[in-house]
Every structure is written in structure tokens, then in C-alpha cells.
Amino acid sequence: MLTPQALVDKAAAWGVECLALADNNSSSCAVEFVARCRTAGIKPILGITFRNEEDQWLYTGLARNARGWYNLCKYLSEHSLDDRPLPAVPPRMDDVWIVYPRLCKPIRDFRDNELLGIRPQHVNRLFSHELLHYQHKLVVLAPVVAVNDEDYDLHRTLRAIDLNTIHTKLTPRDLAKRGDRLLPPDTLRQFYRPYPTIVRNTQRIIDSCTAELETGLQINRQTFTGSKAGDYHLLEKLALAGVARRYPPGTRFQKARLRTERELAVIKKQDFCPYFLITYDIVRYARMAGYQHVGRGSGANSIVAYCIGISDVDPLELDLYFERFINPYRASPPDFDIDFSWDERDDVTDYVFKRYGREYTALLATYSTFQGRAALREVAKVHGLPKEEIDQLVRDPHGRAAEDPKARTVVDIARRLVGLPNHLSIHAGGIVITERPIYYHTAQRLMPKGFPVAHVDMYHAEDLGLHKYDVLSQRGLGHLRTATELVRRNHGKAVDLQDLDTIKADPQVRAMLKSGRALGCFYIESPAMRGLLTKLGCDNYIHLVAASSIIRPGVAKSGMMKEYIRRYHFPHSFEYIDPVFEEHLGETFGIMVYQEDVMKIVHHFAGLDLDESDVLRRIMSGKKHNGDTFEKLRHKFFAGARVRGHSDETAKEVWRQVESFSGYSFCKAHSASFAVESFQSLYLKAYYPLEFIVGVINNFGGFYKTEFYVHEARMAGATIHAPCINNSLYLTDLREKDLFLGFIHLKGISEQLIHRTVTERQREGPFRDLTDFCSRIDIESSQLELLIRIGAFRFTGRSKSELLWEKNAVFSPRIRRENSLNLFVRARPEHDFRLDETPNHRPGHRLTSTEFDQAFDELELLGFPLCSPFWLVSTSEAQPEPTTYRQQPQIDHATVSSWDVVPSSRQPSHPLSRIPENGNTSLRAYFVCDKVVPTVKGERMSFGCWINEAGHYFDSVHFPDVYARYPFRGAGVYQLYGRVTREFDFPVLEVVRMERLGYACDLRFTG
Known part of the structure; x- marks a missing residue:
């Protein structure tokens, strides 16, 4: 695989005067290729090689001019966007030469723009062949995939990676020909010396083609209203009206007015009016749809953006630097990063495509490239190395390469693979809108999200001169939206x-x-x-x-x-x-x-x-x-x-x-x-903490796992309930101070099943018992068992053992039926199962055996227990401590019924605040997260975050020697030993030793 730079550099060194780029089903490298060719004094020709789903080379199209490039890009894009296979013979395309690598139809039926390519190694076959009568249809076909053997080895590796096989299993059909290499012009001419007509035909094609790839600011959408004067007048009106709305009369208003007029003059001079107005239009649609947004990026430095509602950042309040976002020397417009909620962004994107047209709009691509260890693993895999050897090679590539020739080969190829494109993906949210149809610049491809993606990334778009509109998403806005909706529902008030x-x-x-x-x-x-x-x-x-x-x-x-x-x-x-x-x-x-x-x-x-x-x-x-x-x-x-x-x-x-x-x-x-x-988040958390935390939980976004947001709700006064058939929804729900976890957190549960259950409950009322549930809901045995184990039927008053026994009597998965309204009231089943329970109390523990059973099921099915994890620690876990450490004051569990019920008078401002500077301590803590960072010497150390037994957070630091001797061993309760240090009155535990404590054995798996 050759990069445009490597190809052009080698061609220039050999005196090549013309190169045609025709990537397989792609127009990705066109911008860079044309620029490098012109710098090297080589005439560029643009084209596309079309391959079908079986990776068979069908034909290659070469663009004569800009219209020809448009036709090629449009043809490829339409088949991708409509998910139609490419035909063996293309339709007629104006200003395009079609070159076939083989006869797909009689040559006498070729159109005037259709040609047959003759490879150098096939020239001798023309002797006494009927094609000699059609020499005017024959041209030189010299595809290039390599310059030397190393390039061809890289090509073999990439093909093996693409086909997910080892390189020795590749067939000739899977690979390019070994002769498909860049040749010096004189060497190439020697092959065709017996047939000068073919050379003349080829030169005629070359002379007829020009790479007309339009670049510059003029390729962007030029106006919003239809005229540049109209754009400026509209932007001026919106901005000045915004000044009056945002600033009260007075000195500040006058200052804002002057800066707005100054900005408008520069925006007009730089011809950025349509960019501002299109961004304003996107935000205006979102506001009409009821979506909240955040306008950020360098464009938020603009007081015009603030006044027309693109951002909520006041440049005067913060003395924002005007020249940062726009200055008379800057050719590209400022960046506007417009954030929407994660579940609303796609609708805004859809509006942009429908408002400005699919032929003029596209998402930007991003190219995932091979990097470091991933490249090494891919190459090692296609060379047949077993997993154990691959792991060793990744850990010590240079050492293995010195010992093993095969490992050395893998490392050499992987090194050359680094930085090459792996696959096409979607940019975080960049959208381009063009003046002429986008096919004049690039082709498009349909991605799984359903939007067309251009074959250019942000760098190539910048080289073309395309402006980028960033329509992004974040879950923080979803937190705010859900929280305000809950406040409206639970408190009957709107939050501004x-x-x-x-x-x-x-x-x-x-x-x-x-x-x-x-x-x-x-x-x-x-x-x-x-x-x-x-x-x-x-x-x-x-x-x-x-x-x-x-x-x-x-x-x-x-x-x-x-x-x-x-x-x-x-x-x-x-x-x-x-x-x-x-x-x-x-x-x-x-x-x-x-x-x-x-x-x-x-x-x-x-x-x-x-x-x-x-x-x-x-x-x-x-x-x-x-x-x-x-x-x-x-x-x-x-x-x-x-x-x-x-x-x-x-x-x-x-x-x-x-x-x-x-x-x-x-x-x-x-x-x-x-x-x-x-x-805004702090305000909601200060006045509506439970609604806010439920908003965080239901939008699945944040720094921490769901467990710790549930804990935060507990600390704010909520009573946490496991999913319940008669109370819970698919998402988490809040009723006053009762928080019912949503079924979405139950591992393995069917979303469709829960939606059917909630609908049935709303239609026919709550479920009375397990028998009633099974008679009304079509459910699989494994799904029913999940519901029983998580305690979703605890309202029946029966234990899980009884419910699982009853399940065998009332549930028959072999009986399939249609749901229908019942004519008669359902009676309670005749059977009344009662089972002997295991001993109800475990010596030394606060939890009963039933509560232990529930906690371990929660650990397995939710990923965390709803009780304090400290209550699950085995009482046999000895906690010896050196005499140099003293125990941190503990909470008296006799007066604590739950993790969060600790009187505020007994809550310290910080869990470590009672420990003096450099004071030694030992305490039990529940692991939240850690962050590993390299030191200046290249060693690894870590910062930890923990919850103490009263439910409050504190931080720790683990220096390299301690981190190496006492590594983190995953989630759980740890015994920590260390000393407290303070930096600007913020206490941190400097850990010198730690060990993870074992949980008590689950009685279900013990004798």
C-alpha cells in the first residue's frame, strides 16, 4: 500500500510526467494527491476503480474534467447510499473514460468512451488476436500497488487483515499481481513498443483529462438568504436586537453595541455571514423543537454569537479575546461546537440534511489508522503466531525480534503499517454544506447511522476550503433535560x-x-x-x-x-x-x-x-x-x-x-x-438532588459507574429499591423519595419483555402474584428466573426459593398462546408452597441469610449490591495493623440502619479531616476508581478514589514502589494503611500498604 506522498515522490524521481489516481471505491486521497502532483510537476488525473462485493475489479473511471469527477463521485455515492450493487457495465457517464481490465462484453459493442486496458505482461498475447482489429479501443493499463518487494509484502499483510486469514492462505485472486508496480517511463514504453497505436491512444486519453478539483472558500454555501447583502442585513438585525435583549441600557450596553458593530464589520469583510446564519438556523430549529444546546468553541468568543443565541457566554463579562475567534488574517471561520443531548443530536443532524439537501450536505469522515500495539497484534495474527507468542511480542517487541527471525519480520512490517488507514469512520459531528453538489469535491458513503459521510476528513476538508459545522452530543444536557422534566412532574414547577x-x-x-x-x-x-x-x-x-x-x-x-x-x-x-x-x-x-x-x-x-x-x-x-x-x-x-x-x-x-x-x-x-x-448542574443538584441524580442515571453518562450515582441518591435521602414488577419502569423512576431502579440495569433482561410488562400493568392493573404474571405475560423461563432472583416479585411476600418452586408449577414454556382480555377474575392458585429457609441469621453479621442472598444476586445481576458493601465483608477477615498505625474513628453501626443515615452533626467535613497532618491511620474503604499516570522517570503511580464506611468520598495517592507492591485488585472493600498529607488544606491518604478484603461466602454455594 502506497501513500500519495510515497507514490508521487518515487514517480518524480523516475521522471514520470503523468499519474492517474483511481482508488478502489474511494475518492479519499484525491485532494492530497492533486496537491502533491502539482508540487512535484506531475500532471494529475483523477479516477475511481469500481469493485463489486466479491472484490472483483469491474472497471475504472477516469475524469476528463470537473463534470467527469462529479459523475464518478455521484455514481459511486448513489450505489452506496441506496445500497445497490454495482453493475458489471456502468451506464453512460459524460466526460468520463471507462477502462475495463478484461472483456466483459464484445469489444465491438464498446461505447465511444469505453476502452480495454492491456497490462504490460499481456502485450504478447495480442499477437494474432482479434483485438488487433480494435487497436483504437486499447490503452495501457499499468496498475500500481507497490514500488518494491517490501511494499508488496505490506500489501499482502493488509489483504490478509482485511480477509481475516493468515497470509499463507491468500490465493492469487485475493492479491494484486506481482507486476502491478510503478515502472520507469522508458521501461513501460518498451513493453508496448510493438504496438505504437496503444501508446498513442493512451497519450490521447492523458491529453483529454484535467484534474479540475475546485478548492477555496467559494465552494462553501455562499449565502443564506440568497444574496450577500441580504445575509449581512439579516445578521446585523439579529445581532443588534440581541444586544438590546442581552444588555440593559447603560454603559455596558454601549460597550456591547460598539463591540458588536466592530465584529460585524470584520465578519462582513471576511465573508463569514452565511456561516453565522447557518449556525444560527441550526440552533433556532433546536430551540423550536425544545432542545437545549451549548454553544462553545472559539466562536463563543464572539459577542455576535452571544447576541443571536448561538452561545450563552458573555464576552464582556470574561473579557474574551476577539482575535482568537476571528482576525483579518484568518481564512477559515471560527469554530462553533454546538452540543445537544445525546438522544436529540441525530434529529438536529437530520434537519440540516433536509434543510440544505443531501446532494449538498455530508458528515465528515475520520480515518482510523494502525497504531503501535494494535498494528503489531494484527500483523502477528496474520503471520500465524499463537496468542501466547503475540502477547509476549507485544510486551517485548525488540527483545523477541532479536531472538526470533519471524518475530523480527512481524515487527518490521508492523512498523511500516503504523499510520496507514485502517477503516473509515465518522467524525465526532462535523458537517459540510457546499454551494455546488458535493460530488464535485468528493464521493459519499452510507454509514450505519443512516447519514451520508464524505470521503474526506477534517484535514482534507480544510485543504479543500470547506467550512465545518460541528453538531455534537453530550450526555450532560440529557441530565439537565431529564431532571427538569422530573421536577415538573414531581413538584409541578418549571426550572429556568x-x-x-x-x-x-x-x-x-x-x-x-x-x-x-x-x-x-x-x-x-x-x-x-x-x-x-x-x-x-x-x-x-x-x-x-x-x-x-x-x-x-x-x-x-x-x-x-x-x-x-x-x-x-x-x-x-x-x-x-x-x-x-x-x-x-x-x-x-x-x-x-x-x-x-x-x-x-x-x-x-x-x-x-x-x-x-x-x-x-x-x-x-x-x-x-x-x-x-x-x-x-x-x-x-x-x-x-x-x-x-x-x-x-x-x-x-x-x-x-x-x-x-x-x-x-x-x-x-x-x-x-x-x-x-x-x-446549571450544580443548581439542580442543590435544590432537586434526587431528580438530578435520576437524570444522570437515566442518561448513562458521567465519570463514574451507575453504582455510585445510586449511592449519591441514597446519600441525598432516597430509599433505593431493586427493580419491581409492579413499580419499576425500563428506566429508573423516582416517586417522592423512593427510587426504583430501572430494569435496564438488570443484566440479560429483554427490553421488549419489560415494555410489554409495563404496558400490561398500565392497561390491566398491577400483578397480584407470580401466577397472575405468567398468565398475562408471554415470557421465557430464563427471563422469569432473572426477575425472581433480582426480587421483582418481593411484593408477594414469598421468598425466592418459594417463587422458584412455584415457577415450575405455574409456568410452562411449551404452551404458547395469544394474549387476550380475561372474562373472569383470576383466583389465587390452590397450591401454597412453603419451604424451610436456611438459618435466618449469620453470626457476626448484620444481614440475615435472606438479605445476603439478595445482595449476592444484586452483585451478579446489577453489578453492585444495594446494601453497604462493608456488610458483606467476611468476619473471618483479620485486620492486623502495625502498632505504628491507629484505627480511624468508626461509625457506630448500632445506630446506623443504612449507608446514608448518619446524623449531620457526626459527619466530618472530609473523611480524613480528623487525622492530623502526617498522621498515620488505618481504615476500610470501598474502591471507586483509580487513575494510573507515568512519573518523570517512566515509572507508574496511581491516584485512587474511595468511599468510607459512612458513605463519604476521599482520595489516595500510591507512589511507584507502593503501587508495584500493592496493586489494585478490582472492585471491593480494601484495608488501607497510610499517612494523611494536606495540600492547600485538602487531605489525601498517602498509602503505604493495602489489601483487598474478601466477601463472606454465599450460603447457596457452601455446605
Whole structure:
């Protein structure tokens, strides 16, 4: 497999004057191929090779011009979108040459644009062949899949991966011919020397073809209203009306009006009016449909976007950098990332396709490439290595390669495979809308979601000049929607989440933020983020915006996150590295926190132009091709710093800070958009905690497993119920303070069965018992057993043993019947089964044997118990502790009936707050999650998150030596030993030893 760069470079070295690219059922590489050919002085020709479902080469189409490329892309796309197989003979296509690799019909029946390709190795077969009478229909056919033997070996490997077989089982039909290689022009001409007519025909085809691939801003949708003047007048009216709506009369209104007019002038000059209006149109449809959205990305820096409702971030409040989102040097428009709820995004996307037309609209693709270990595993598999050897090879590729020649071959091929495309996928949400039909630029492919996907990714789209509209999804908005619906149902009131000024100023919301009580809240619920909020004592919107960005990996990696916290608490304890930092980064204490800060510093510190600063930022964030542009800008940065009198040491430190975090940082408007949603989540959690947590559970999104959101509801006062046939729905439901888990959490249950059950219950009333249920619901035996084991029939008052026995008497899966209304009242069954129970109490445990049985079934079927997991720990688990450790004060279980019923007067502000600095302690804790990170030395350490026996969260740190000796062993209760350290008054347990405690044996599996 050859990349466009490798193909063109080799062709240029051999003096090739013309190349035709005709990928198999794809137009993916067209943009890059044309650009590289023109740079190398080679004439490019565009085409597509059409193969059927059996991977048989049917024919190749070569485009004479732009119309021909349109016809080829449209032909391929229509068969993909309509799921129709390609015919053996294509219909007539104007401005297209069709080249057949073999005779599929008599050559005398060929149309005037149809030709027969003759391979170099087949030229000698023409002697005395009837095709000599049709030489005007013959052309050179020299397909290229390789340049050398190594390329062909890579081709064999890729074909084996595609066919999921070992390479020795490949047949000649599965592979390209060994002669399908790039040849020097003189060598190729020698093959056809006896038949100069074929060469002349081929040259005639070459001369007739031109790769007319239109690029530039003009290929995007040019107007929204039908005229550029109309677009500007509409945008101006919407923006100025928005200023009056968003800002009350006064000084702030005047400032907003001036900035809006300034932005409108630049937007008009850059011809970005249709981009703003189309984005506005998308948001307007969503609002009409009742969908909440979040507008973020660099476009949220715009006050015009704020005034027309694309975003809810006020640029004046945050002093957002105007040049970050748009400047006179920038050719591409600002990025608008529009988030919708995960279950509403597809409807918005469907609107875009229907509003602007399928021939003009497409989702962007993304190319999954072979990487590292995955490439090594794939190559090893097709070379027939067993799993054990593959695992060894992945763990130590260089060591195995030195010992084993076969392993060395696998490693060499895998190394060359890295970075090559694996398969086509869908971009996170990028949509392009073109002025002319999209087939002038690329073909489309139907993806499983039902939307057409262009054969270009975001980088090729940028090279073409296409603007990208990001219609994205996130589950956080689903949390808000579901929670507000529950509040409306349970409390009869509507929650106004758009009254942001009131929400940001609410004292209860700010107190929750400051204490880090944000579990379930969008973007601020992870242990690291909650710890950061607590260390900062963050209690307002402005500081949360900064916190949302400094938590990103780049800032933490550079060491500037810790420095930011220190400067935040001690703002007079440091000196700025340079006056430029004090002038432009005073708000963030001289630390680069946002993407705009990169632009500001490289512009003012080293003199790079704004457009160059933006290009550098985009390269570092992975949103632009690198090439040699990065090195040129780096040299210009250091040269500019010297010109301005900065020392090399200072310039190197500034560059280190720029380089270390910019690829992971947010733009300020992006952070601000996240912070708005965080405040909305905090507001709901502060005033409607149970409705909010149910919203999180039912949208299946968040940092933690469902178990811990259920626990959060318990801590907020809810009584948790296992799924119940007469009370539960498919999703989790809340009735006052009773939370009934949804059947969706029951492993192995049928969704259709639950929907039928709920419908029947609503139609005919609650089920009276197991017999009544089986008479009304058609159910399989295994499904019925799942319901019994989870306790869904506990309302009958019978034990699981009795119910399972009764099931055998009343349930017959062999009897199939039609559901119908019953004419007579169902009587209780005559049989009344009573079984002797196992001993009801287990010595030393708070749970009865029945409760233990239920807990273990919950562990198996839900993935977690609904009782405290500490109650399941075996009493035989000795907990010896060194004399240097003292036991943390424990909760008196005699006064605690549940995990959450701990009087507030006895709840410490933090589970470790009673332990003094560097104080040793030992405690039992339930594992929540951990995060493994590499150290500077390349070792591995971990940060853990736990719940103590009172149900409260705390964090731990495990340094490399401890992490190696005492690794995490999955979910469960652990005995932890360590000392408490504090950083900015935030306690953390530095673990020196830990062990997982065993659960008590399940009586069902013991003698």
C-alpha cells in the first residue's frame, strides 16, 4: 500500500510526467494527491476503480474534467447510499473514460468512451488476436500497488487483515499481481513498443483529462438568504436586537453595541455571514423543537454569537479575546461546537440534511489508522503466531525480534503499517454544506447511522476550503433535560436554567462548588476536578472558567497547575517571567491557561503575526497539518525574542510552557461554556438532588459507574429499591423519595419483555402474584428466573426459593398462546408452597441469610449490591495493623440502619479531616476508581478514589514502589494503611500498604 506522498515522490524521481489516481471505491486521497502532483510537476488525473462485493475489479473511471469527477463521485455515492450493487457495465457517464481490465462484453459493442486496458505482461498475447482489429479501443493499463518487494509484502499483510486469514492462505485472486508496480517511463514504453497505436491512444486519453478539483472558500454555501447583502442585513438585525435583549441600557450596553458593530464589520469583510446564519438556523430549529444546546468553541468568543443565541457566554463579562475567534488574517471561520443531548443530536443532524439537501450536505469522515500495539497484534495474527507468542511480542517487541527471525519480520512490517488507514469512520459531528453538489469535491458513503459521510476528513476538508459545522452530543444536557422534566412532574414547577445571573450568584450553589460536592455535575465531577475546586476554594464563575482549563493534561504536565493554585492563594509571592506576562496574563497570575494565551504570548513576546500565532496554536492542538510549518514558526519565535531583547534562557522557558500544554488546553470561551453547564448542574443538584441524580442515571453518562450515582441518591435521602414488577419502569423512576431502579440495569433482561410488562400493568392493573404474571405475560423461563432472583416479585411476600418452586408449577414454556382480555377474575392458585429457609441469621453479621442472598444476586445481576458493601465483608477477615498505625474513628453501626443515615452533626467535613497532618491511620474503604499516570522517570503511580464506611468520598495517592507492591485488585472493600498529607488544606491518604478484603461466602454455594 502506497501513500500519495510515497507514490508521487518515487514517480518524480523516475521522471514520470503523468499519474492517474483511481482508488478502489474511494475518492479519499484525491485532494492530497492533486496537491502533491502539482508540487512535484506531475500532471494529475483523477479516477475511481469500481469493485463489486466479491472484490472483483469491474472497471475504472477516469475524469476528463470537473463534470467527469462529479459523475464518478455521484455514481459511486448513489450505489452506496441506496445500497445497490454495482453493475458489471456502468451506464453512460459524460466526460468520463471507462477502462475495463478484461472483456466483459464484445469489444465491438464498446461505447465511444469505453476502452480495454492491456497490462504490460499481456502485450504478447495480442499477437494474432482479434483485438488487433480494435487497436483504437486499447490503452495501457499499468496498475500500481507497490514500488518494491517490501511494499508488496505490506500489501499482502493488509489483504490478509482485511480477509481475516493468515497470509499463507491468500490465493492469487485475493492479491494484486506481482507486476502491478510503478515502472520507469522508458521501461513501460518498451513493453508496448510493438504496438505504437496503444501508446498513442493512451497519450490521447492523458491529453483529454484535467484534474479540475475546485478548492477555496467559494465552494462553501455562499449565502443564506440568497444574496450577500441580504445575509449581512439579516445578521446585523439579529445581532443588534440581541444586544438590546442581552444588555440593559447603560454603559455596558454601549460597550456591547460598539463591540458588536466592530465584529460585524470584520465578519462582513471576511465573508463569514452565511456561516453565522447557518449556525444560527441550526440552533433556532433546536430551540423550536425544545432542545437545549451549548454553544462553545472559539466562536463563543464572539459577542455576535452571544447576541443571536448561538452561545450563552458573555464576552464582556470574561473579557474574551476577539482575535482568537476571528482576525483579518484568518481564512477559515471560527469554530462553533454546538452540543445537544445525546438522544436529540441525530434529529438536529437530520434537519440540516433536509434543510440544505443531501446532494449538498455530508458528515465528515475520520480515518482510523494502525497504531503501535494494535498494528503489531494484527500483523502477528496474520503471520500465524499463537496468542501466547503475540502477547509476549507485544510486551517485548525488540527483545523477541532479536531472538526470533519471524518475530523480527512481524515487527518490521508492523512498523511500516503504523499510520496507514485502517477503516473509515465518522467524525465526532462535523458537517459540510457546499454551494455546488458535493460530488464535485468528493464521493459519499452510507454509514450505519443512516447519514451520508464524505470521503474526506477534517484535514482534507480544510485543504479543500470547506467550512465545518460541528453538531455534537453530550450526555450532560440529557441530565439537565431529564431532571427538569422530573421536577415538573414531581413538584409541578418549571426550572429556568437560562437565568444564569441568578444561578451564578446563588449562595447554595457557590457553597457546593467551593466544597467540591459536584458528583454528577458536568465536567467538574471527577476526583481530580473536585480536588482542584476544593484546593482553590473556587466559588464563582470566573474562577471556575480558569479551573476548567488548568485541569487539562498540558497545564498539569508543565507543573503550572500547582503553581497556579499557589499564586491564586498568594498573589504577591511571585515575580512575572517577563513584563509581557504581567500585562497580558495578569488575570491568570502570569500563567498560560487558555489557548488565547498562546496567541497573546507568541505575538507580544516574540512578534509573530496574529495569523502565524493562530496557525501555531492550531498545529499544537492537532487541528492543522504540521509539515515543516511548525519548525519555521519555532525558529521565527526565537529569532523574534532575540530582536526584542529577551535572553535565550527566558525564550526557552516561555517556549517550554507554550509547547507543553497548548495541545490540551481550551480556549477561554470553551471553558466558559462548560462552566455555564456546570453551574446549571450544580443548581439542580442543590435544590432537586434526587431528580438530578435520576437524570444522570437515566442518561448513562458521567465519570463514574451507575453504582455510585445510586449511592449519591441514597446519600441525598432516597430509599433505593431493586427493580419491581409492579413499580419499576425500563428506566429508573423516582416517586417522592423512593427510587426504583430501572430494569435496564438488570443484566440479560429483554427490553421488549419489560415494555410489554409495563404496558400490561398500565392497561390491566398491577400483578397480584407470580401466577397472575405468567398468565398475562408471554415470557421465557430464563427471563422469569432473572426477575425472581433480582426480587421483582418481593411484593408477594414469598421468598425466592418459594417463587422458584412455584415457577415450575405455574409456568410452562411449551404452551404458547395469544394474549387476550380475561372474562373472569383470576383466583389465587390452590397450591401454597412453603419451604424451610436456611438459618435466618449469620453470626457476626448484620444481614440475615435472606438479605445476603439478595445482595449476592444484586452483585451478579446489577453489578453492585444495594446494601453497604462493608456488610458483606467476611468476619473471618483479620485486620492486623502495625502498632505504628491507629484505627480511624468508626461509625457506630448500632445506630446506623443504612449507608446514608448518619446524623449531620457526626459527619466530618472530609473523611480524613480528623487525622492530623502526617498522621498515620488505618481504615476500610470501598474502591471507586483509580487513575494510573507515568512519573518523570517512566515509572507508574496511581491516584485512587474511595468511599468510607459512612458513605463519604476521599482520595489516595500510591507512589511507584507502593503501587508495584500493592496493586489494585478490582472492585471491593480494601484495608488501607497510610499517612494523611494536606495540600492547600485538602487531605489525601498517602498509602503505604493495602489489601483487598474478601466477601463472606454465599450460603447457596457452601455446605
